[in-house]
Amino acid sequence: xxxxxxxxxxxxxxxxxxxxxxxxxxxxxxxxxxxxxxxxxxxxxxxxxxxxxxxxxxxxxxxxxxxxxxxxxxxxxxxxxxxxxxxxxxxxxxxxxxxxxxx
Amino acid sequence: xxxxxxxxxxxxxxxxxxxxxxxxxxxxxxxxxxxxxxxxxxxxxxxxxxxxxxxxxxxxxxxxxxxxxxxxxxxxxxxxxxxxxxxxxxxxxxxxxxxxxxxxxxxxxxxxxxxxxxxxxxxxxxxxxxxxxxxxxxxxxxxxxxxxxxxxxxxxxxxxxxxxxxxxxxxxxxxxxxxxxxxxxxxxxxxxxxxxxxxxxxxxxxxxxxxxxxxxxxxxxxxxxxxxxxxxxxxxxxxxxxxxxxxxxxxxxxxxxxxxxxxxxxxxxxxxxxxxxxxxxxxxxxxxxxxxxxxxxxxxxxxxxxxxxxxxxxxxxxxxxxxxxxxxxxxxxxxxxxxxxxxxxxxxxxxxxxxxxxxxxxxxxxxxxxxxxxxxxxxxxxxxxxxxxxxxxxxxxxxxxxxxxxxxxxxxxxxxxxxxxxxxxxxxxxxxxxxxxxxxxxxxxxxxxxxxxxxxxxxxxxxxxxxxxxxxxxxxxxxxxxxxxxxxxxxxxxxxxxxxxxxxxxxxxxxxxxxxxxxxxxxxxxxxxxxxxxxxxxxxxxxxxxxxxxxxxxxxxxxxxxxxxxxxxxxxxxxxxxxxxxxxxxxxxxxxxxxxxxxxxxxxxxxxxxxxxxxxxxxxxxxxxxxxxxxxxxxxxxxxxxxx
Amino acid sequence: xxxxxxxxxxxxxxxxxxxxxxxxxxxxxxxxxxxxxxxxxxxxxxxxxxxxxxxxxxxxxxxxxxxxxxxxxxxxxxxxxxxxxxxxxxxxxxxxxxxxxxxxxxxxxxxxxxxxxxxxxxxxxxxxxxxxxxxxxxxxxxxxxxxxxxxxxxxxxxxxxxxxxxxxxx
Numbered sequence: 001x002x003x004x005x006x007x008x009x010x011x012x013x014x015x016x017x018x019x020x021x022x023x024x025x026x027x028x029x030x031x032x033x034x035x036x037x038x039x040x041x042x043x044x045x046x047x048x049x050x051x052x053x054x055x056x057x058x059x060x061x062x063x064x065x066x067x068x069x070x071x072x073x074x075x076x077x078x079x080x081x082x083x084x085x086x087x088x089x090x091x092x093x094x095x096x097x098x099x100x101x102x103x
Numbered sequence: 104x105x106x107x108x109x110x111x112x113x114x115x116x117x118x119x120x121x122x123x124x125x126x127x128x129x130x131x132x133x134x135x136x137x138x139x140x141x142x143x144x145x146x147x148x149x150x151x152x153x154x155x156x157x158x159x160x161x162x163x164x165x166x167x168x169x170x171x172x173x174x175x176x177x178x179x180x181x182x183x184x185x186x187x188x189x190x191x192x193x194x195x196x197x198x199x200x201x202x203x204x205x206x207x208x209x210x211x212x213x214x215x216x217x218x219x220x221x222x223x224x225x226x227x228x229x230x231x232x233x234x235x236x237x238x239x240x241x242x243x244x245x246x247x248x249x250x251x252x253x254x255x256x257x258x259x260x261x262x263x264x265x266x267x268x269x270x271x272x273x274x275x276x277x278x279x280x281x282x283x284x285x286x287x288x289x290x291x292x293x294x295x296x297x298x299x300x301x302x303x304x305x306x307x308x309x310x311x312x313x314x315x316x317x318x319x320x321x322x323x324x325x326x327x328x329x330x331x332x333x334x335x336x337x338x339x340x341x342x343x344x345x346x347x348x349x350x351x352x353x354x355x356x357x358x359x360x361x362x363x364x365x366x367x368x369x370x371x372x373x374x375x376x377x378x379x380x381x382x383x384x385x386x387x388x389x390x391x392x393x394x395x396x397x398x399x400x401x402x403x404x405x406x407x408x409x410x411x412x413x414x415x416x417x418x419x420x421x422x423x424x425x426x427x428x429x430x431x432x433x434x435x436x437x438x439x440x441x442x443x444x445x446x447x448x449x450x451x452x453x454x455x456x457x458x459x460x461x462x463x464x465x466x467x468x469x470x471x472x473x474x475x476x477x478x479x480x481x482x483x484x485x486x487x488x489x490x491x492x493x494x495x496x497x498x499x500x501x502x503x504x505x506x507x508x509x510x511x512x513x514x515x516x517x518x519x520x521x522x523x524x525x526x527x528x529x530x531x532x533x534x535x536x537x538x539x540x541x542x543x544x545x546x547x548x549x550x551x552x553x554x555x556x557x558x559x560x561x562x563x564x565x566x567x568x569x570x571x572x573x574x575x576x577x578x579x580x581x582x583x584x585x586x587x588x589x590x591x592x593x594x595x596x597x598x599x600x601x602x603x604x605x606x607x608x609x610x611x612x613x614x615x616x617x618x619x620x621x622x623x624x625x626x627x628x629x630x631x632x633x634x635x636x637x638x639x640x641x642x643x644x645x646x647x648x649x650x651x652x653x654x655x656x657x658x659x660x661x662x663x664x665x666x667x668x669x670x671x672x673x674x675x676x677x678x679x680x681x682x683x684x685x686x687x688x689x690x691x692x693x694x695x696x697x698x699x700x701x702x703x704x705x706x707x708x709x710x711x712x713x714x715x716x717x718x719x720x721x722x723x724x725x726x727x728x729x730x731x732x733x734x735x736x737x738x739x740x741x742x743x744x745x746x747x
Numbered sequence: 748x749x750x751x752x753x754x755x756x757x758x759x760x761x762x763x764x765x766x767x768x769x770x771x772x773x774x775x776x777x778x779x780x781x782x783x784x785x786x787x788x789x790x791x792x793x794x795x796x797x798x799x800x801x802x803x804x805x806x807x808x809x810x811x812x813x814x815x816x817x818x819x820x821x822x823x824x825x826x827x828x829x830x831x832x833x834x835x836x837x838x839x840x841x842x843x844x845x846x847x848x849x850x851x852x853x854x855x856x857x858x859x860x861x862x863x864x865x866x867x868x869x870x871x872x873x874x875x876x877x878x879x880x881x882x883x884x885x886x887x888x889x890x891x892x893x894x895x896x897x898x899x900x901x902x903x904x905x906x907x908x909x910x911x912x913x914x915x916x917x
Contacts, residue, residue, distance in 0.1 A: 003755060004862070007792065010759050012853035014785075016846040017766045023732050023842035027834035029820055031728075033782050036813065037766070040789055043805075047798050050906055052862055056880055060798050061886055067808055070894045072900035074813045078820040079904035087868075091824045094726045732838055732845065739848050746856070 007048055014041035028081045028091045032074065039070045114172050116160040117188055120198060121241060123153045124205070124234040131227035139222045143213040146226045150206040150233065157202045161195045169194075171243055171307055182302040189307060189535030193434060197240045197368055200438055203581075204445050207574040211382040211449050212352045214568035215456055219350075225265055229356070232258040236361040240368060245294055245304040248372075252290070252333070252365060256283045259362045263349035275345040282342040286332015293325030306372060316378060323381035326373065327388075334366025336422060336681035337392040340415050344399075347407040351452030354407060358414045359445035367418060367437050370425045386426025390534035392419030392644065397541035401548065403473045406451045413542070414444060415497065420513070420538055427531055429516035432509055439497065439505035439582070446494035446578040453487045453567045453575060454553065461564045474552040481554040483564040486572050488554055490579035497552050497582040499543040500620060505582050512540060514616060540615055543623035544630075545551050551631050751795060758791040775821050775832040785813050800878045 014037055021034030043063040050059025085091050127149040131142045164170055173187030209229060216225055235254035242248045257280075264276030295551070298304060298313045311319065330336065335343040347354055358365060370385070377385065396416030403409045417440050424433035455472055481488045488518075497506035517535060521528040566572065722733060765785040769778045786809045793802035821832055882890055 002778060003752065005857070006759065007796075008857045009854060010792075012850050012857065013763065013852065014766060015808065016850035017770060019735065019849055020770060020842055020846040020864075023728055023735065023845065024836040025834050025841055026728075026837060027775055027832065029817060029824070030778060030834050031833075032817065032820075033769065033778055036782065036809075037769070037785070040786065040809075044789065044792065047793060047796050047801065050798070051796060054797070057874075057881055060801055061881070061889075063798075063801055064804065065893055067804060068897065071808055071813060072896055074816060075900050075904040076907070079908040080818055081820055082823055082908045086822045087816065093728070729838065732841055735845050735849075736841075739845060741853070742852060746852075 003052070004048060007044065011041045011044040011048070014038075014044065026092050026094060028077075028084070028093050031093075032077045032081070035077075036070060036074065039066055042066060109584050111446065113160060113163050113170060113190065114188075114613075116156050116163065117172070117190055117241060120153055120156045120202065121234065121237055123149050124202075124230045124237060126230075127228045128230035128234060131223050131230060134223060136223070142223050142226045143209070143216070146230050147206065147209040147213060150202065150209045150285050153233075153237075154202040154206045155201070157195075157198045160190070162274065164190055164195055165745035169307075173243070173305070176244075184246060185244060185305060186247060187243040187307075188241050188303060190241065193368075193371055194240050196438060197364075198237060200441050201233065201236050201240060201360045201364075204441055204578070205229070205236075205356060207445070207578050208352045208356045209569050211355075211452070211574040212350075215352055215452055216350065217568075221265070225262075225350070228258050228261045228265075229353075232262060232356065232361055236365065239365055245297070245306060245373075248306075248369070249287075249290060249294060252329070252369075253287065254361055255365055256280065256287065256333070259346075259353075259357055262353040262357075263346045265350055265353065266348070269348065271345075272348040275342070275348040276655060279342040279346050282339050283332045286329045286339060289325045289327075289332070290329025293322045293327075293329065296322040296325065309376070311375065315651075319376070320378045320380045323377045324384055326369070326376070327381065330366035330370055330422070331388065332366075333369075334363045334418050334422065335392075335415050336366075336388050337395060338420060340392065340396070343415055344408050344411040345532065347405070347411055349454060351407065351448060354410075355445045355448030356454070357446060358410070359441040363414065363418055364437055364441060367421050367425070367433065370422065370432055371434050371437075374425070374430055382426045382428075383425075386423050386531050389419045389421070389423030389426055390531050392416070392421055393538045394419075394534055397538050397545065400545040401570060404474055404551065406454065406474055406477075406549070407448075407472055409474075409545065410444070410447055412449060413545065414440075416538060416542065417444070417498075418436075420535070423531060423535060423617055424513040424517065427517045427528070428520035429513045432513035432516050435512055436506075436509035439509045441580055443494040443497035443504075443506060443582040446490060446575060446582055447498065449571070449575045449578060450487055450491035450494060453484070453571055454491075456567050456571070457484055457487070457564050477553045479555070480564070484566050486566060487575065490575040491554075491577040492550065494582050495546050499546040499551070499624075500539065500616070502617060509614060514539070536619065540619050542624050543620055544627045547624055548631055551627075556631075593710035755795050758788040758795070758887055758917060761785075761788040762792070773833050773835075775834050776818075778820060778834075779817050782817075786810050786814070797874060800875050858865065 018037035019032045019042060021037065022031050025031060025034065045068055046059045046063040046066070048059075050057065050063075053059075081091055084096060088096055090096075127146040130149070131146055134142050134145075161465045169189060169191030171187055171189050173185040176186040178184065212225070212229065216222060219225060235251050235258055235260060239251035241250055242251060260276045260280040263279055264272050266635045267276070292605060294304065296318055297309075297314075300318060303309070303380070312546070314322075332339045346357065349357075357725050393416050396414070396419055400409050400412035400416060403412060417436070419436065421433040421436050424430070424436065454477070458477070493504070497504035500506045500510045517532055519534050684713060722729070762785050765788070768781040769785070772778050772781065786805060790802045790805040790810070793799075793805060824832065887905040
């Protein structure tokens with residue numbers, strides 16, 4: 001098993017772990033953490049792809065812009081969570097039920 | 104005789120004639136409520152421009168060949184439908200008449216509708232009405248003609264129902280619209296037959312040899328049914344008297360130039376389409392309509408209804424003439440009738456307006472349209488009197504009026520058509536003579552009781568506003584034969600073209616018709632001189648016998664229903680009782696199987712549905728993450744499906 | 748096994764451990780710290796893959812910026828109770844199946860893809876210099892657009908998180 005195969009497997013593992021966190025954890029902040037993890041896994045992949053063609057930096061730039069968008073997403077996500085916390089006094093999305101039909 | 108000439112000037116003129124009324128309608132609809140008072144002036148001015156344009160167009164095209172302009176519109180199965188304009192002699196004269204009458208009606212309406220609340224709607228629809236009629240006259244493709252035909256029907260519906268708060272007006276407009284639908288259905292079927300045989304609906308390119316005679320006759324009769332509806336022929340004419348609920352200028356427009364003239368004009372346009380048999384149907388229908396209309400007009404008391412029945416009669420006369428080989432005379436009569444009938448309606452409107460003003464200050468409710476309440480008006484409103492008299496003379500067919508000329512022409516041509524041997528054609532001719540006898544009688548009756556007879560009421564009256572008098576004056580002047588046929592004017596192209604429509608009439612017929620006219624007038628004078636109008640005759644209800652006929656048909660159906668009821672009681676019930684016992688037996692068996700077999704299945708299905716429902720309901724639980732979970736599961740399945 | 752490879756295995760190991768901690772811990776604060784560890788080890792892997800600029804960016808932005816932001820969020824949403832923020836889990840089995848499925852699919856896909864192994868030798872020279880030149884020449888439009896996006900997001904986030912209206916729901 002070469003190093004690259006190991007790193008691809010690591011990327012796949014990180015992505016799946018992020019997905020698991022997003023799906024299972026109830027807290028909104030944990031969901032955000034999971035998303036960050038998934039984005040990082042994709043970054044790792046992009047950098048590995050870049051290694052196939054080291055003279056250009058396309059993969060690295062792609063990863064850079066992914067980081068940039070991830071930052072934006074984190075900032076807006078935290079802001080939304082804070083606002084929702086103000087309103088609902090909780091950061092668990094399942095309890096945001098103002099628009100839900102009562103049953 | 105058709106030639107495609109790409110003469111830009113006449114094309115632009117034709118297009119502007121077509122679009123200016125539409126523009127007028129648009130202007131009226133976009134103008135704000137604050138400037139509503141402007142809309143009568145603006146639209147009258149625009150219609151005047153339309154008239155000038157149409158006159159220019161007429162002089163430009165003049166006596167030469169017909170012009171056509173066509174553009175491909177869309178295609179069905181390699182058959183290209185072309186949007187096309189056809190400018191020929193008949194069409195251009197009609198365009199001029201329509202725009203002139205419409206302009207005068209606009210002008211008249213400024214005075215007549217001055218106090219109306221919905222000026223914008225009124226003038227907008229008036230402009231639209233004119234646009235639809237002009238489009239109908241100028242279009243060369245029967246499909247487009249049908250579109251405009253429908254638009255004419257629609258705008259007349261809107262205008263008849265202008266005072267829709269009055270229940271009669273709303274009902275009358277609906278009635279007019281629905282009865283027209285019956286006719287339009289016939290028209291549409293006729294067009295379909297033509298299309299299926301020819302694959303082409305352009306009037307100028309109809310290749311009639313390829314159709315079997317039977318289908319050509321059917322198509323002609325179907326299209327004629329459309330004409331029956333639109334031009335108020337027997338038996339679809341009873342919408343026209345009801346349509347009198349609309350404003351009087353609208354009646355003038357409907358009766359003179361736009362609505363009912365459309366049918367007769369269509370007959371002239373597609374004259375080549377009619378076979379021998381179709382022409383028989385047309386002439387017989389026309390004769391029946393002409394005589395019923397004339398008899399109806401003899402017994403009405405409402406001015407506008409008298410005029411309506413006279414219109415029916417005159418339209419019947421024209422249709423009869425077209426069916427009887429006097430198409431030229433029929434067309435000429437259509438033009439003349441447009442002017443004198445518009446004049447009569449404008450005059451009637453003036454009388455109603457003046458009487459209304461007069462009674463405005465008095466107490467009590469007097470029906471100002473009833474000729475029993477009128478009388479002795481000739482000194483009170485002299486100008487209205489004079490114009491009304493000229494138009495009435497034209498209607499009655501007095502010499503030196505336009506009505507006389509066209510009547511002579513029709514009678515002469517029909518005489519040539521009938522031949523010497525006795526046949527059913529003589530009956531049609533007899534009908535024509537009866538109509539020429541009846542027309543002066545009812546005209547005299549109307550004029551006598553409006554202007555000459557002693558009045559029961561004595562009120563002060565003033566003449567109507569100057570715009571109304573002006574338009575009445577112009578329109579009545581154009582009913583005088585001198586303006587149309589007097590020789591010194593023949594340097595003008597218009598006269599030239601019109602002159603070509605007048606062949607020589609036979610002197611014998613002129614003498615005979617004048618004699619009949621005299622007899623009619625004298626007898627009418629002695630009949631009505633000391634005659635007091637009684638209350639309405641029970642047998643001559645406003646709709647003639649049609650309402651009574653439908654009552655009778657209703658009773659017949661009722662009797663039949665009673666018979667059916669008896670049969671039902673005595674025979675069918677016995678059979679049913681026998682069957683019932685059998686049924687009960689079967690019912691016990693089915694009841695058992697129902698309870699144990701069907702119910703079991705149904706309950707099982709219900710339970711399974713409930714189970715599926717609760718499963719699917721649990722998916723839509725409003726929690727983000729469970730949605731995400733199922734979305735990811737779906738994505739996984741999707742990826743697997745894509746990859747393997 | 749050379750020292751570079753040994754370091755790589757070390758970083759991979761820490762990343763996996765920290766992610767496992769993230770999955771199994773119930774305290775959100777610990778999870779955030781574990782994510783920090785994971786991201787730092789990722790930065791190390793980046794550096795070993797000759798992407799030094801990204802490694803630095805990862806350290807500065809993620810470990811320095813985003814994680815601090817998230818920790819703020821944890822503390823702000825926790826201020827009333829004072830107890831550590833505990834999170835529950837749900838749909839554990841279904842999610843585990845789906846994640847495992849995803850993992851397997853990714854692995855199989857990598858296995859089936861044939862990568863060109865010949866060019867994987869490290870390119871000589873100063874990467875950071877070249878990246879800087881590329882960023883200011885060929886990639887200047889996405890760079891500027893990214894800047895605008897960042898600005899907009901920060902202003903929007905600040906606006907959303909602050910409460911101008913005092914009579915809001917509190």
